[in-house]
Amino acid sequence: MNRTYVSNKVEFNVIGQVNSPYKEKFAIPRQPGLVSSAKGSITLTGDANDPELVRELAQFSHIWVLFVFHGTQEQGWKPLVRPPRLGGNKKIGVLASRSTFRPNPIGMSVVKLDAIDIKDQQVILHISGIDLLDKTPIIDIKPYVPYSDSIPHANAGFAQTQPSSDLKVTFNEHAQIALAKHSNNHPDLALFIEQVLAQDPRPAYKKGKDDDKVYGMNLYDLNIQWKMQGLSSIEVIGITSAVSKL
Ligand code: SAH
Secondary structure (H helix, E strand, O other), X not given: OOEOOOOOOOOOOOOEEEEOOEOOOOOOOOOOOOOOOOEEEXXXXXXXXXXXXXXXXXXXXXXEEEEEOOOOHHHOEOOEEXXXXXXXXXXXXXXXXXXXXXXXXXXXXXXXXXXXEEEOOEEEEEEEXXXXXXXXXXXXXXXXXHHHHOOOOOOOHHHOOOOOOOOEEEXXXXXXXXXXXXXOOOOOHHHHHHHHHHXXXXXXXXXXXXXXXXXXXXXXXXXXXXXXXXXXXXXXXXXXXXXXXX
């Protein structure tokens, strides 16, 4: 049974909302920075939408973003989880993981701060390298401070190194025509798709096995269709308008 908490509540105010090309959980990288071309923004909201809150923030190249896992929050949490890094079989304590199903559904990501835009009293932070679902509620933003936040020789157990992302990604003729068609709106689309697919978004148990399934993933307003070619290549076979799931 999944657990929830009913007492000892602490309340936070949402200070902003994410605008992300990732419209669904499938294919979002498992940590920030793995897909550097994933660009999005944070729109500050309510009382936090005030240029004073971000005064001098632009001198930092990276920020910590604290957010709510709103997409999975309702599913509650369990004390043990199965991290994809361990093949999805071994159970470990939720607090030894970066699972979204935590006692408090709080996520934290270091992202690149590309620019801060203030227009008509609206503060927008442009960020990249994100692993955030569209419309993610933000509860805090802090500067990333390398001298304290980076510990290069720290032990990270089963997650010591970045997962390998050596899948080769190709685009068939249909996909290439579609890329050209969308290049005005999305100039870096090919690179973005390549980086996302190189991470192998399939469930862990599919890795290293024959797979003839056609997969679909939504990025921006587009649906990208792709399939495996052998064990180490992915072919993108179609890029069409995403059908709204609402
Ligand atoms: N860097 C964060 C998140 C790690 S889990 C942390 O360590 O806390 C990464 C996964 O979070 C992604 O694969 C994505 O599927 C999921 N995710 C991102 N935003 C989410 C949201 N708003 N709700 C639910 N899941 C989300």
